Amino acid sequence: MADMKELANLVKELEDQLVTCIRCGMCQSVCPLFEQTRKEADVARGKLALLTGLMENMFTDPDGVNERLNRCLLCGSCAANCPSGVNVVEIFIKARAILAEYKGLSPAKKLIFRQLLAHPGRFDAMVDWAGRFQGLFAKPDANAQGTSCARLVSPLLSNRHFMPLSSNPFHKTLPEKGVTTPGSGPKAAIFIGCLIDKIFPGVAHASLKVLSHHNVGVVIPPGQGCCGIPSLASGDRDSFTRLVDHNLALFEKYDFDVLVTACATCTSTIKKLWPSVYKNPSPGMQKKLTALSEKTMDINQFLVDQVGIEPIETGLEDAEKEIVTYHDPCHLKKSLGVADQPRQVIRAAGCRLEEMAGSDKCCGMGGSFNVYHYDLSSAIGTLKEHNIEATGCTAVSTGCPACMMQISDMLGKAGASIRVRHPMELYARALEKLTP
Numbered sequence: 526m527a528d529m530k531e532l533a534n535l536v537k538e539l540e541d542q543l544v545t546c547i548r549c550g551m552c553q554s555v556c557p558l559f560e561q562t563r564k565e566a567d568v569a570r571g572k573l574a575l576l577t578g579l580m581e582n583m584f585t586d587p588d589g590v591n592e593r594l595n596r597c598l599l600c601g602s603c604a605a606n607c608p609s610g611v612n613v614v615e616i617f618i619k620a621r622a623i624l625a626e627y628k629g630l631s632p633a634k635k636l637i638f639r640q641l642l643a644h645p646g647r648f649d650a651m652v653d654w655a656g657r658f659q660g661l662f663a664k665p666d667a668n669a670q671g672t673s674c675a676r677l678v679s680p681l682l683s684n685r686h687f688m689p690l691s692s693n694p695f696h697k698t699l700p701e702k703g704v705t706t707p708g709s710g711p712k713a714a715i716f717i718g719c720l721i722d723k724i725f726p727g728v729a730h731a732s733l734k735v736l737s738h739h740n741v742g743v744v745i746p747p748g749q750g751c752c753g754i755p756s757l758a759s760g761d762r763d764s765f766t767r768l769v770d771h772n773l774a775l776f777e778k779y780d781f782d783v784l785v786t787a788c789a790t791c792t793s794t795i796k797k798l799w800p801s802v803y804k805n806p807s808p809g810m811q812k813k814l815t816a817l818s819e820k821t822m823d824i825n826q827f828l829v830d831q832v833g834i835e836p837i838e839t840g841l842e843d844a845e846k847e848i849v850t851y852h853d854p855c856h857l858k859k860s861l862g863v864a865d866q867p868r869q870v871i872r873a874a875g876c877r878l879e880e881m882a883g884s885d886k887c888c889g890m891g892g893s894f895n896v897y898h899y900d901l902s903s904a905i906g907t908l909k910e911h912n913i914e915a916t917g918c919t920a921v922s923t924g925c926p927a928c929m930m931q932i933s934d935m936l937g938k939a940g941a942s943i944r945v946r947h948p949m950e951l952y953a954r955a956l957e958k959l960t961p
């Protein structure tokens with residue numbers, strides 16, 4: 526159990542943020558969870574009301590509070606539509622931390638977050654091992670998305686179409702000392718992120734190719750860990766803080782102008798949560814976290830706003846171009862206001878962009894929400910799948926690997942022949958066609 530004085534300080538911090546909610550209910554109309562359940566307890570206003578009496582409720586019914594708080598995608602749709610500017614996601618994350626510190630983590634979460642995830646070398650080895658044996662419990666489904674299904678009836682995997690672990694994760698292809706390439710423009714350090722490293726390494730290779738094509742100097746430190754969001758979403762600030770320390774120490778060794786990531790969730794976590802939820806930062810550490818946050822950017826935004834991406838001449842008429850639709854990741858559009866730049870990259874890659882209805886509606890992934898509430902997550906994801914199919918596209922693009930997983934699952938289950946691609950993959954593919 527946490528130090529009670531520290532807990533009281535956290536609660537006070539939270540209470541100060543909670544008073545900004547005026548209970549107007551504007552968040553109701555945009556909450557993807559409320560759209561499914563129609564329960565006031567599921568919408569931001571209901572959860573914030575619950576948190577107003579947190580200290581009291583925490584002692585009387587900590588499990589009940591925890592359960593209600595965890596029924597949330599942390600998508601930020603409520604915050605993006607809030608007239609009072611309530612920082613809902615940060616409030617929910619701090620509240621989860623308070624509860625986890627009061628109740629303690631379950632043994633399974635302690636093992637996963639503190640013994641594995643918080644130790645990048647150990648975590649890489651464990652995922653590597655799991656990848657070698659995944660064929661025992663998963664069978665590939667020959668579909669456009671490249672997903673697999675469970676071989677045997679499994680309550681955890683259910684009827685999911687999941688993306689398999691890569692046999693060649695990105696970190697294994699890095700030279701021992703990482704990558705340091707010269708360039709004529711701004712120097713970019715790349716934060717890889719777990720999902721890109723272990724499931725979508727092609728996105729990292731494509732990013733590198735696109736940056737090199739534009740003469741961007743690149744730095745990729747080896748030994749990178751997770752950005753910490755899975756720990757934080759479960760309230761574990763200790764392992765989150767350990768991961769921030771680990772990553773910060775790696776990047777501090779290099780000189781760069783901008784930290785880019787191709788993962789919307791990592792970008793949003795580094796920019797918004799590293800400086801605000803790190804546990805007990807010293808003034809020096811706070812300064813470093815703020816400085817890194819200020820120079821962290823989504824890779825599409827960096828290429829469009831700072832580098833100036835060149836459209837690739839394909840020689841195709843508009844009607845001949847591949848039709849691609851784009852899904853706005855919540856962590857990119859609602860959290861960081863990045864929406865136009867990935868679209869520009871897709872067009873520059875020689876694709877015809879066909880907008881879907883509700884392109885910025887959450888896909889329903891929500892990290893651990895998908896694990897604990899798969900029925901709700903699927904119902905939200907199915908709406909997205911219908912909107913994607915209605916465009917007549919052959920590929921859907923999005924800037925977040927977690928969204929890529931959820932959309933692949935939904936399209937795979939529907940038997941759709943639509944591929945799922947990151948904007949960097951589309952652009953890198955177009956570059957390949959240019960190569961004589």
Ligand code: SF4
Pocket residue numbers: 545546547548549550551552553569570573603606607608609610611613
């Ligand atoms: S979180 Fe914002 S939108 Fe929702 S009830 Fe409070 S003030 Fe209104």
Ligand code: SF4
Pocket residue numbers: 555556557558559567568569596597598599600601602603604613614
């Ligand atoms: S973060 Fe998303 S799911 Fe959670 S309350 Fe807000 S809108 Fe609803």
